[in-house]
Amino acid sequence: MNNIPVIALDFAGKEEALQLLKWFPDEKLAVKIGMELYYAEGPSIVTAIKAMGHDVFLDLKLHDIPNTVKKAMERLAGLGADMVNVHAAGGQAMMEAALEGLDKGTSLGQKRPLCIAVTQLTSTTESQMQKEQMIQGSLSESVLHYGKLAKTAKLDGVVCSVHEAYDIHKRVGMDFLTVTPGIRLADDEKGDQKRIATPSEARKQTSDFIVVGRSITEAADPRAAYHTILREWERAL
Numbered sequence: 460m461n462n463i464p465v466i467a468l469d470f471a472g473k474e475e476a477l478q479l480l481k482w483f484p485d486e487k488l489a490v491k492i493g494m495e496l497y498y499a500e501g502p503s504i505v506t507a508i509k510a511m512g513h514d515v516f517l518d519l520k521l522h523d524i525p526n527t528v529k530k531a532m533e534r535l536a537g538l539g540a541d542m543v544n545v546h547a548a549g550g551q552a553m554m555e556a557a558l559e560g561l562d563k564g565t566s567l568g569q570k571r572p573l574c575i576a577v578t579q580l581t582s583t584t585e586s587q588m589q590k591e592q593m594i595q596g597s598l599s600e601s602v603l604h605y606g607k608l609a610k611t612a613k614l615d616g617v618v619c620s621v622h623e624a625y626d627i628h629k630r631v632g633m634d635f636l637t638v639t640p641g642i643r644l645a646d647d648e649k650g651d652q653k654r655i656a657t658p659s660e661a662r663k664q665t666s667d668f669i670v671v672g673r674s675i676t677e678a679a680d681p682r683a684a685y686h687t688i689l690r691e692w693e694r695a696l
């Protein structure tokens with residue numbers, strides 16, 4: 460995966476996803492296939508987009524008992540995705556089982572997909588977390604705790620907001636990946652996201668990958684929006 464904006468293909472079907480990709484006839488992209496598109500189209504959507512030459516982050520956020528996650532990852536490993544994810548709240552044993560499944564399902568000569576853990580969703584606020592999840596500390600402490608747990612389980616990184624990325628790198632490891640959604644340009648609608656940041660802030664906070672959905676997919680000119688974000692990212696340092 461390259462650390463260019465990962466485009467979240469949050470679409471109802473293959474047709475719509477391909478329409479979006481038509482804006483980028485000569486560019487190799489990193490795209491995210493999430494629940495909506497995967498549930499509509501099944502595994503073939505991953506192989507189809509990989510065959511077009513793009514990198515794929517398969518975002519299904521697995522969260523179940525270790526045995527179920529292990530078996531599911533064994534199936535997903537063969538699809539050729541470059542990155543997959545789980546919820547850290549599933550626990551250390553579940554994350555270890557995810558890796559075990561991925562190792563088992565990755566054929567000889569193929570690269571195991573990177574496996575990262577969602578910490579606290581970027582749509583969650585600190586007060587919501589404290590009230591609804593009954594976590595007493597701060598949101599950044601919870602994200603750091605999940606980051607350390609994911610590191611202990613030998614995962615490759617976490618999904619967090621830009622606001623926690625630097626702390627994770629400093630305290631868990633500079634080579635531990637931080638994948639940050641909740642990216643908005645200054646004038647963009649926030650929508651359901653709560654912990655947002657601009658591409659430039661993301662770069663300054665040492666985020667490894669930014670994930671961008673609606674700011675690109677709902678733009679009148681998605682290619683122009685993509686390049687505005689890429690430019691802001693590149694000029695941030």
Ligand SMILES: O=C(O)c1cc(=O)[nH]c(=O)n1[C@@H]1O[C@H](COP(=O)(O)O)[C@@H](O)[C@H]1O
Nearest residue numbers: 467493518580581618640641670671672673
């Ligand atoms: O795992 C994710 O990708 C994810 C985790 C998270 O905490 N927040 C989050 O927004 N995402 C995903 O990132 C994308 C963000 O989309 P936009 O808000 O449209 O940019 C969506 O596809 C979400 O499913």
